[in-house]
Amino acid sequence: MSSQVEMLNTVYSAKLECILKRTHATGTAAIDRAESIYSNNIYLHQSLVEHTVKSINEVWELQGEPRNTYQVYLHSFQFLSYLNNGYEVTKNIKYLTRIKEVILGWLNYNNKENSQFIWYDFSVANRTIVITHFLYLCEQAQFELDDAFKILLFNSLLQHGDFLCEENNYIDNNHGLMMDRALLQLSLFFKNTYKFDEWYNKSLYRINQQLQDSFTNDYINVENSPEYHYHTYLLFEELSNFLVLNKIEVTDKKFQSTLDKVFNNHLEMLNQNQSYPLIGDTTEKTFPGNGFKGNSxxxxxxxxxxxxxxxxxxxxxxxxxxxxxxxxxxxxxxxxxxxxxxxxxxxxxxxxxxxxxxxxxxxxxxxxxxxxxxxxxxxxxxxxxxxxxxxxxxxxxxxxxxxxxxxxxxxxxxxxxxxxxxxxxxxxxxxxxxxxxxxxxxxxxxxxxxxxxxxxxxxxxxxxxxxxxxxxxxxxxxxxxxxxxxxxxxxxxxxxxxxxxxxxxxxxxxxxxxxxxxxxxxxxxxxxxxxSEEDESELKACEIIEVNKKTVVLFIKVNKQSIIYSITKTDVSEVMKLEGTDINREGDVIRLEIKGVGNDLEYACYILINNKIMEKFKYQDSPIFNYEITSKGSLTMWTFVRSKKNNTYKIIDKENPSINI
Structure with missing residues (x-):
């Protein structure tokens, strides 16, 4: 027993500059949550039911919906992580004492049960993080653990480490990254034991591999959901800080620059409300203060x-x-x-x-x-x-x-x-x-x-x-x-x-x-x-002129411009554009210039006085028309622009300004 205790003492006294955590509650929120859990109100997650138990021994019999999710979070020690946070804020030893009591109860429960939810990648990884966080706090507080508890915990942590290290248990997604983080942190507690090299090297190798496998070549997470893009980014970002402060080097020298690009794409995915679209397994969440990136x-x-x-x-x-x-x-x-x-x-x-x-x-x-x-x-x-x-x-x-x-x-x-x-x-x-x-x-x-x-x-x-x-x-x-x-x-x-x-x-x-x-x-x-408001950027008209297997020809009117586009598989190009008409009076002559943009265009114009057509100018090469005034009233015009090569490509504008003559 003495050799086991001595080995566990090295685990217990591990010195880390930084610790990975399951939850990060701070301030009064951490105190309120820890106090509630200390009073036997078992809170796991905002989406899961909160139970009150009479005795801490009842915890492992709790049930909730969805059943699988509830059990996984329960056996991840999620609620104990909040007690860790409570101690960090208050330095009240009662939270560490309660954590020890609950872990001891779980160790006894685990010896009798063989639940699929206990030995599941997510729950093992996060439970390991919570326990090692607890040991880190115990060392800081000089909180003594008795030898019998140390032995039980040591043997359980060996089992946790071997589970996390075993390739048959590994999954190539964010759960795998959780396993790697937990295994790395656990290995540092076992630095002076025979397990250190195996666990440490395996975790670092897989972390480098995860950085490559978790994101595409354009730095989007591969798990088909914006929520998991940000979730995986946070796991890596916290890990990056952990590596730096604990002076651990990774082989991928682009580790941080990759994360910077991943974060930028997180910002690209936010809409005007600073939230994600609910693509894949995504829930509603806002990220205020980031601004909106408005380019496609x-x-x-x-x-x-x-x-x-x-x-x-x-x-x-x-x-x-x-x-x-x-x-x-x-x-x-x-x-x-x-x-x-x-x-x-x-x-x-x-x-x-x-x-x-x-x-x-x-x-x-x-x-x-x-x-x-x-x-x-x-x-x-x-x-x-x-x-x-x-x-x-x-x-x-x-x-x-x-x-x-x-x-x-x-x-x-x-x-x-x-x-x-x-x-x-x-x-x-x-x-x-x-x-x-x-x-x-x-x-x-x-x-x-x-x-x-x-x-x-x-x-x-x-x-x-x-x-x-x-x-x-x-x-x-x-x-x-x-x-x-x-x-x-x-x-x-x-x-x-x-x-x-x-x-x-x-x-x-x-x-x-x-x-x-x-x-x-x-x-x-x-x-x-x-x-609700006038918006000049909104399209006033949009019409398909022509469509075939290779090309779509489209007419749009926006912001006082009329444009015909030719759209192919690889290109969007302007066929022609009408930007309006300039009107000038020179004595008894009205000079009109149709502002058309494009190649091989021809122009036509109708002159209206008091909404009655007075003169029709046929299509011509020049965009300039001169109208000699013959009567008084409100003068306006209809303008026409078309392609000489294809007369179906035509823009008609009947909304030109009017002048009094």
């Missing part, structure tokens, strides 16, 4: 595009590297305007994949994409290259993203999304197969919206008190339209999203169904307007 950005390796203006925020994604936290959301988009959520994603709800509500939340029906034959598709690493961003163009007025989702067996789906800034989306969808299928276009609209009308191929809604209204128009009339709002019965679940963990909210779900077809081509036109 594409992360092709991650399959994520974020298209932005000062007032608009749109995401569209397709593709994955890791299946962790992956939803059936390929080619799905979200859209908010002036901070108002319009087309939404479904969020997380919980992690119980046997729960029918969770199954719906991750399903293709809960995302703004395309469903084939009413089913989800297969998600595995082998098929990852079948969903991706294939091309993109970012420009001043128009962004274009092309994506594919070929994960449905025998079906190829291509989506081209045009974002005509700041308030119009045009989506071109093409589904191709050698066999007949039912194709469904799915649109999920925010809970706070009020549906104004739903027709075949068209619907409109407004968001109360925001002045925002939306009209969606589908070029191909569907065979059937299904509308759902919070529907839950024995046959189906439809029309839900989750903002907070464990909570479900109804939302609007619209399905356009195209039945029994081998192929299908659809154009969806979405126009957003806000009547």
């Amino acid at each position: 950005i594409v992360f092709p390796d991650s399959g994520l595009a974020i298209l932005k203006t000062n007032n608009s925020y749109l995401t569209i994604k397709s593709g994955y590297i890791n299946t962790s936290h992956k939803h059936y959301d390929d080619i799905s988009f979200t859209f908010s305007y002036k901070g108002v959520n319009l087309f939404i994603d479904s969020g997380k709800y919980n992690y119980n994949n046997k729960d029918p509500l969770r199954q719906y939340i991750i399903s293709a029906y809960a995302h703004n994409g395309i469903v084939v034959d009413g089913e989800n598709y297969s998600i595995n690493k082998e098929n990852a290259n079948k969903a991706k961003i294939t091309s993109y163009v970012i420009s001043e007025h128009v962004d274009k993203i092309e994506l594919i989702n070929n994960l449905y067996q025998g079906v190829e789906i291509t989506r081209n999304l045009l974002f005509i800034k700041p308030n119009v989306l045009i989506i071109f969808d093409e589904m191709i197969s050698n066999e007949n299928h039912n194709y469904s276009l799915i649109f999920n609209v925010d809970t706070n919206a009020e549906m104004r009308f739903i027709e075949k191929g068209m619907f409109g809604f407004c968001v109360n008190d925001s002045g925002t209204s939306v009209v969606l128009d589908q070029s191909l009339i569907p065979d059937n339209v299904i509308y759902s709002y919070g529907k839950k019965d024995d046959r189906s679940i439809r029309g839900f999203r989750s903002i907070k963990f464990g909570e479900l909210n109804p939302c609007h779900n619209v399905e356009f169904i195209y039945k029994d077809r081998k192929s299908c081509e659809c154009i969806t036109h979405i126009t957003v307007s806000n009547n």
Whole structure:
């Protein structure tokens, strides 16, 4: 026994300059939480039920929903971490005494039970962090632990370390990083034991590997969720500080610069409300004080595009590297305007994949994409290259993203999304197969919206008190339209999203169904307007002039300019632009100059006095027209610009200023 105690004494007296923690409560919040837990109110997480026990021995029999999550957090010693925080603030030994009592009870409980939740990667890693944090505080406080407890704890920590080190227990996601952090910290407590080299070297090797594997080449976390991007960043950032202060070197010399790029992309993902879209397993959380980055950005390796203006925020994604936290959301988009959520994603709800509500939340029906034959598709690493961003163009007025989702067996789906800034989306969808299928276009609209009308191929809604209204128009009339709002019965679940963990909210779900077809081509036109204030940046008009397999020709009117764009797979270019008309009077002659921009243009003009057409000037090469005044009144004009090569490329402006003559 003496050799074990002596070895444990070296563990107990370990000197660290910095310690990793499970929770970071400070100030009065830490005191209030610690006092409540000390009084036997077992708090684990804001989304989990808080229980009160008569005796601390009852803790390990507690149950809560979701069951798996509750048990994992319970056996992670989450509540004991708050007692650690309480001691840090108050230096009151009673918190350390209570922690010791609870750990002793758990050690006895663990000897009798073999729960899957006790020996699970997440719970073992975080329990190790809490226990080593406790030992660190005991050393600082000179809080004596008796020999019998030391032996029990020492043997348990050996078991924890071996579990964390064993490759068969390791998982290549943020849980693996948690295991590496815990193993590294534990190894420093075992520095003078035979386990140190194995644990220390294994943890550092895997940490370096995790830094490479956790993020794509464009520095987005691979776990398919903005929330896990930031969560993984925090795990690494805290670890970086731990490494520096404890004078531990890592082989990756770009460790901190990589984290800086990851953090910058966290900022890129924030919308105008300083929160994330609920993509993948993400819950609502705000990050105030960071500011909004208003320029569009594409992360092709991650399959994520974020298209932005000062007032608009749109995401569209397709593709994955890791299946962790992956939803059936390929080619799905979200859209908010002036901070108002319009087309939404479904969020997380919980992690119980046997729960029918969770199954719906991750399903293709809960995302703004395309469903084939009413089913989800297969998600595995082998098929990852079948969903991706294939091309993109970012420009001043128009962004274009092309994506594919070929994960449905025998079906190829291509989506081209045009974002005509700041308030119009045009989506071109093409589904191709050698066999007949039912194709469904799915649109999920925010809970706070009020549906104004739903027709075949068209619907409109407004968001109360925001002045925002939306009209969606589908070029191909569907065979059937299904509308759902919070529907839950024995046959189906439809029309839900989750903002907070464990909570479900109804939302609007619209399905356009195209039945029994081998192929299908659809154009969806979405126009957003806000009547609360005049906004010159909003499009006044948007029209498709021509569309074929290679090119889309588009007319827009914005900020007193009329523009025709030619949009290809790799380029957005101006065909022509009308910037207005200059009017000058020289005696009895009105001189007009149409301000057109482009190659091989010709111009025409109608003169109106008191809204009556007085003279029509035919198309000519010169943009200058002279009109001799013959009567008095209010003079205005209609101006025309067109391409000589293709007369269908034409701009007409009937909103020129008037002058009195």
